Amino acid sequence: MPDLKKTFYVTTPIYYVNDIPHIGHAYSTVGADALARFKRMDGYDVFFLTGTDEHGQKIAKTAADEGLEPKQLADRVVERFKEAWAKLGITYDRFIRTTDEDHRKAAQAFFKKVMDAGFIYKADYEGWYCLPDEKFLLDSEVIDGPGGTKTCPDCGRKVERIKEENYFFKMSAFQKQLEKHLEDNPDFLQPASRKNELVNNFIKPGLADVSITRSTVKWGIPAPVPESTVIYVWFDALVNYLTALGWPDGENYKKFWPADVHIIGKDILRFHTTIWPTALMAAGIPLPKKVFGTGYINKDGKKMSKSLGNTVDPFELAATYSPDAVRYYLLREIAFGLDGNYTDDAFQLRFNGDLANDLGNLVSRSLTMLEKYFEGMVPKPGPQGELENQLAAIAKSYASKARTAMEHLEFHTTLIQAWELVKRANKYIEETSPWKVAKEGYGGKEKLATILFSLMEALRVTALSIAPFLPFTASAIWSQLGYSDDIHSHSLKETEEWGKIPVGQKIAKGQPLFPRIEKENKK
Numbered sequence: 256m257p258d259l260k261k262t263f264y265v266t267t268p269i270y271y272v273n274d275i276p277h278i279g280h281a282y283s284t285v286g287a288d289a290l291a292r293f294k295r296m297d298g299y300d301v302f303f304l305t306g307t308d309e310h311g312q313k314i315a316k317t318a319a320d321e322g323l324e325p326k327q328l329a330d331r332v333v334e335r336f337k338e339a340w341a342k343l344g345i346t347y348d349r350f351i352r353t354t355d356e357d358h359r360k361a362a363q364a365f366f367k368k369v370m371d372a373g374f375i376y377k378a379d380y381e382g383w384y385c386l387p388d389e390k391f392l393l394d395s396e397v398i399d400g401p402g403g404t405k406t407c408p409d410c411g412r413k414v415e416r417i418k419e420e421n422y423f424f425k426m427s428a429f430q431k432q433l434e435k436h437l438e439d440n441p442d443f444l445q446p447a448s449r450k451n452e453l454v455n456n457f458i459k460p461g462l463a464d465v466s467i468t469r470s471t472v473k474w475g476i477p478a479p480v481p482e483s484t485v486i487y488v489w490f491d492a493l494v495n496y497l498t499a500l501g502w503p504d505g506e507n508y509k510k511f512w513p514a515d516v517h518i519i520g521k522d523i524l525r526f527h528t529t530i531w532p533t534a535l536m537a538a539g540i541p542l543p544k545k546v547f548g549t550g551y552i553n554k555d556g557k558k559m560s561k562s563l564g565n566t567v568d569p570f571e572l573a574a575t576y577s578p579d580a581v582r583y584y585l586l587r588e589i590a591f592g593l594d595g596n597y598t599d600d601a602f603q604l605r606f607n608g609d610l611a612n613d614l615g616n617l618v619s620r621s622l623t624m625l626e627k628y629f630e631g632m633v634p635k636p637g638p639q640g641e642l643e644n645q646l647a648a649i650a651k652s653y654a655s656k657a658r659t660a661m662e663h664l665e666f667h668t669t670l671i672q673a674w675e676l677v678k679r680a681n682k683y684i685e686e687t688s689p690w691k692v693a694k695e696g697y698g699g700k701e702k703l704a705t706i707l708f709s710l711m712e713a714l715r716v717t718a719l720s721i722a723p724f725l726p727f728t729a730s731a732i733w734s735q736l737g738y739s740d741d742i743h744s745h746s747l748k749e750t751e752e753w754g755k756i757p758v759g760q761k762i763a764k765g766q767p768l769f770p771r772i773e774k775e776n777k778k
């Protein structure tokens with residue numbers, strides 16, 4: 256029997272190793288992880304790629320400034336990324352490094368393919384280069400800076416004038432084809448709000464040919480040409496999405512390409528929607544289905560930067576409060592395509608409100624009552640009434656709503672939907688007042704059993720619903736409910752099956768999931 260499972264390929268940017276992981280890197284990676292986990296639970300065979308971008312002038316310079324060889328710097332920083340992702344529960348299938356041997360081969364083969372197709376030529380490059388962005392800029396693009404200098408239109412930093420004999424990719428040949436692709440595939444570039452700006456500013460005015468080698472840079476993959484020159488870092492980095500699948504002949508390439516979504520930040524949307532698709536066209540390779548550009552996270556309304564000293568360390572936050580609190584903040588507070596803000600106050604509000612009050616209390620109150628009234632054993636319920644039907648209806652409607660929201664990477668909407676059940680269950684406790692039923696005996700033990708059974712069901716469905724987003728918390732709820740297997744091997748479909756928790760299952764109440772942050776403990 257052929258394997259008929261649907262496949263899903265999701266990627267993050269590969270991060271430069273000149274910086275240690277910060278909350279911006281965590282943002283795109285946590286988003287990709289939530290999506291990968293969601294799709295796995297929804298029955299897809301998923302390949303989730305992340306990694307590091309290790310070549311180029313910027314890395315060479317940072318390494319030299321620190322008295323290291325570039326590879327030594329990369330080896331050191333890669334460990335920081337891997338540790339960070341382990342702490343945040345990131346379930347990548349491959350961590351690619353552009354210094355990996357298979358990537359060197361793939362980047363060279365890709366270059367050669369585009370050259371053999373006739374889209375690479377040699378010429379002089381004279382123009383501007385933005386080192387922090389590793390980006391060539393035209394005279395018309397740079398901005399006048401202080402003292403006759405020129406600055407980068409994107410990052411605002413000083414650009415340098417370079418003159419090199421390089422190889423160029425004939426991107427201009429794909430103008431019409433790219434425009435048509437964008438028209439025919441409205442979902443290719445998301446969110447839609449970023450599309451107009453990109454098309455009007457960079458595509459419609461005309462695609463310029465782009466230099467894809469650097470003859471004055473030593474740290475890179477040697478280009479497959481007679482001269483000794485390296486492949487331009489972006490023409491090397493983008494190919495990582497193919498390398499990871501074993502392009503051109505690998506089984507995974509046949510299985511997973513084209514990528515379902517490249518998740519990236521808005522800063523690099525232009526590379527992913529101009530050079531990348533046109534180079535793929537030149538090489539005769541199908542285009543990814545979607546490129547999703549996230550917004551930027553600012554700190555207290557200001558751009559985060561090392562020089563301003565206002566970067567947020569997500570791993571310190573994770574160590575203090577829990578990795579899931581960080582994941583939840585990133586996915587719930589900010590709509591994935593929009594710019595967002597980190598503030599300690601907003602973090603505390605989300606933590607104390609949604610996590611401690613709503614979710615944490617629901618779990619602890621419900622399990623405490625089950626221990627008290629039924630010796631910690633899930634009781635056989637009596638007939639369902641109107642209130643139970645309402646709870647069940649909310650639970651059953653989650654999966655299809657979540658699927659729709661996740662198609663557009665609307666993590667915050669999906670979490671709002673998951674919280675509908677949490678909130679409704681909390682209200683159900685107030686409405687049914689199980690402590691009164693127990694004390695006054697009306698409705699009898701059967702009524703009490705129905706209430707507690709329904710609450711256990713609400714917790715079961717909640718644990719499954721939040722599993723892609725708060726994986727550690729979901730596992731904790733699952734084992735407190737008495738399950739001994741791994742919640743992450745379960746299916747989204749089970750959220751639609753009300754009444755599934757086994758009668759007689761013994762729960763094991765644990766520590767509070769989210770102890771409130773009190774003002775004096777505030778960081």
Ligand code: ME8
Nearest residue numbers: 268269270271279280283308492493519520551552
């Ligand atoms: O650009 N808010 O790597 P990079 C949100 N190597 N996201 C942020 C962020 C912030 N403040 N800061 C960074 C590169 N990011 C290339 C990519 S891909 C083939 C090569 C995230 O280390 C965002 O996703 O500069 C952005 O696109 C990415 O980190 C840039 O990481």
